[in-house]
Amino acid sequence: MKFERYVALGDSFTEGVGDPDPARPNGLRGWADLVAEELARDNPGFGYANLAVRGRLLRPILDEQLDAAVAMRPDLVTIYAGGNNLMRPKLDLDALAAEYDEAVGKLAATGARVLVWTAYDGSWAPVFRILRGRWAVYNELVREIADRHGATIVDFWRFAEYRDLRMWDFDRLHMSSAGHRNMAIRVLDLLGAAHTLTPAEFEAAPVVSAAKRAEDRRWAREFLVPWLGRRVRGTSSGDGVAPKRPTLQPV
Template sequence: MNFTRYVALGDSFTEGVGDPDPALPNGVRGWADRVAGALTAVDPDTRYANLAIRGRKLVPIVDEQVDTAVSLNPNLVTIHAGGNDMLRPGVDLDALGEVYDEAVGRLVATGATVVIFTPHDPGASKFFRPLRGRFAIMAEITRRIADRHGLVLVDYWRIRDFDDMRMWASDRLHMSSQGHQRMAIAVLDALGVAHDLEPLPLPDSIPAGAAENLRWTREFLGPWVGRRLRGTSSGDDLEAKYPTWSAAPA
């Protein structure tokens, strides 16, 4: 099947944070752009919309993006949501699952092929490892949603390549360019789409030690905590990269 009308929904994961490209909207590329490029190689008439905005939690993603996606009459939709919710204390994962399930049902009703993702396994991360149980529960909720609606599932939890911290950006939260390329390959393979994407070379090593931890605290953790205290988000002043049909970025 040729997927010629592709809409991507979600948060920073789908927007492409961690894969910088100053020439593109919001300054990032990401796995979804790479998937769109591969689809265009199959059919040059492919059109692409990416509604994802960094920092969005699951309910705002549903409220702000699903109706727009439905109105575009896609034949392929990817959706990833809930990552930002799981970082908040007191999150109700079952309630999130109910919202997610209903939203996915609306997308499936368009006749589009819908791709959904489990969370990744944070066990390799010293900082996020304490949340591993929460991520595991959400992964199982996502698998159940995929089974119920007959979705294409990318089981991020089981892609063990992401245990290698070189697949992650310097903020330790978002995938690096290598990670985004690996995710694009996973999505295309799950869809059965022929492509020529190959894993990108990994650096020989990544910065480590006390100085690097101090940099990470100053440049990422501190600002992140500050935004939580102020009730703001890194995506508050951003718009979607491709809010309507566009050609895939070169």
């Protein structure tokens, strides 16, 4: 299938946090930009919009992005939302799923190909291990939503290659440039789209050392503590950030 209008919705995952590029809007590239660039090859009429903003919970994503996306009459839509909700202390998963279900239904009603994601199984990381059960329930609800509306699942939960820390940025919450590139390949392959991307090649994983443990302590000090502080204060990393591609534009 040849796509003409691709709209990406979501949070930092789709905005491209972890894949810096000073030449691009918001200083980020990310997997969605890479997907758009590949879909635009030999397709001069192709348009791409990316409405995602880091830190957004599900409700703000729907309030700020859903109607704008529908108005662009896309034939391809990607949405990954709810990940930030999953890390909040209090969460009504059924209510979250009901809102997500309505949104995916509205996107599917446009006739667009809709892609949704399962949450990644980050239980190998001690800080996030306690959330595994919540992630698993969320994923089953997302699978039901996808089945109900004919959406396509990008099954992040089963992508074993992300157990390599080099697929993650320093904060261990966002993908690295290599992780974003790999995600773009996964999406393009799922769409059956020809592309020129190749996965990153890593040397053997480094052995855990005193330097690695020191890095763990720096991570806790420089990322984990400030991140927890924002949760307590109710602030977001996306406060004051605008979508990097708010309208359909050529790539």
